[in-house]
Amino acid sequence: MWDRIKPLMPADPVRGRRWADYRRTLEAIAWKYRTCSPWRDPPDELGPFRTAHKRLIRWAVDGTWERILAALLAAADDADDIGWTVSVDSTVCRAPQHAAGARKRGAGPGRA
Numbered sequence: 001m002w003d004r005i006k007p008l009m010p011a012d013p014v015r016g017r018r019w020a021d022y023r024r025t026l027e028a029i030a031w032k033y034r035t036c037s038p039w040r041d042p043p044d045e046l047g048p049f050r051t052a053h054k055r056l057i058r059w060a061v062d063g064t065w066e067r068i069l070a071a072l073l074a075a076a077d078d079a080d081d082i083g084w085t086v087s088v089d090s091t092v093c094r095a096p097q098h099a100a101g102a103r104k105r106g107a108g109p110g111r112a
Contacts, residue, residue: 008067020051028052
């Protein structure tokens with residue numbers, strides 16, 4: 001899979017130092033979403049969380065994720081290795097009223 005993704009990754013910047021290893025950064029991003037863990041908790045071998053988070057945002061803005069998805073979908077479709085099944089989740093998660101900024105009883109304006 002990495003052989004398909006590697007050519008689609010952006011080039012290192014012309015100025016400044018080289019970016020962190022793309023493969024390790026992709027693993028850190030995948031780990032975060034696979035485990036639903038906070039950004040600050042990746043294992044040490046995946047590198048600093050700031051690197052993964054900044055790359056995720058940068059690649060979303062510059063279209064890297066769209067290029068990767070389009071290339072992988074095209075390759076899977078050519079190999080007839082994709083089943084177009086759509087799954088829609090209609091789960092609703094509601095926060096309690098206290099998390100939504102509701103006022104506490106008796107703590108209106110002018111009351112101490």
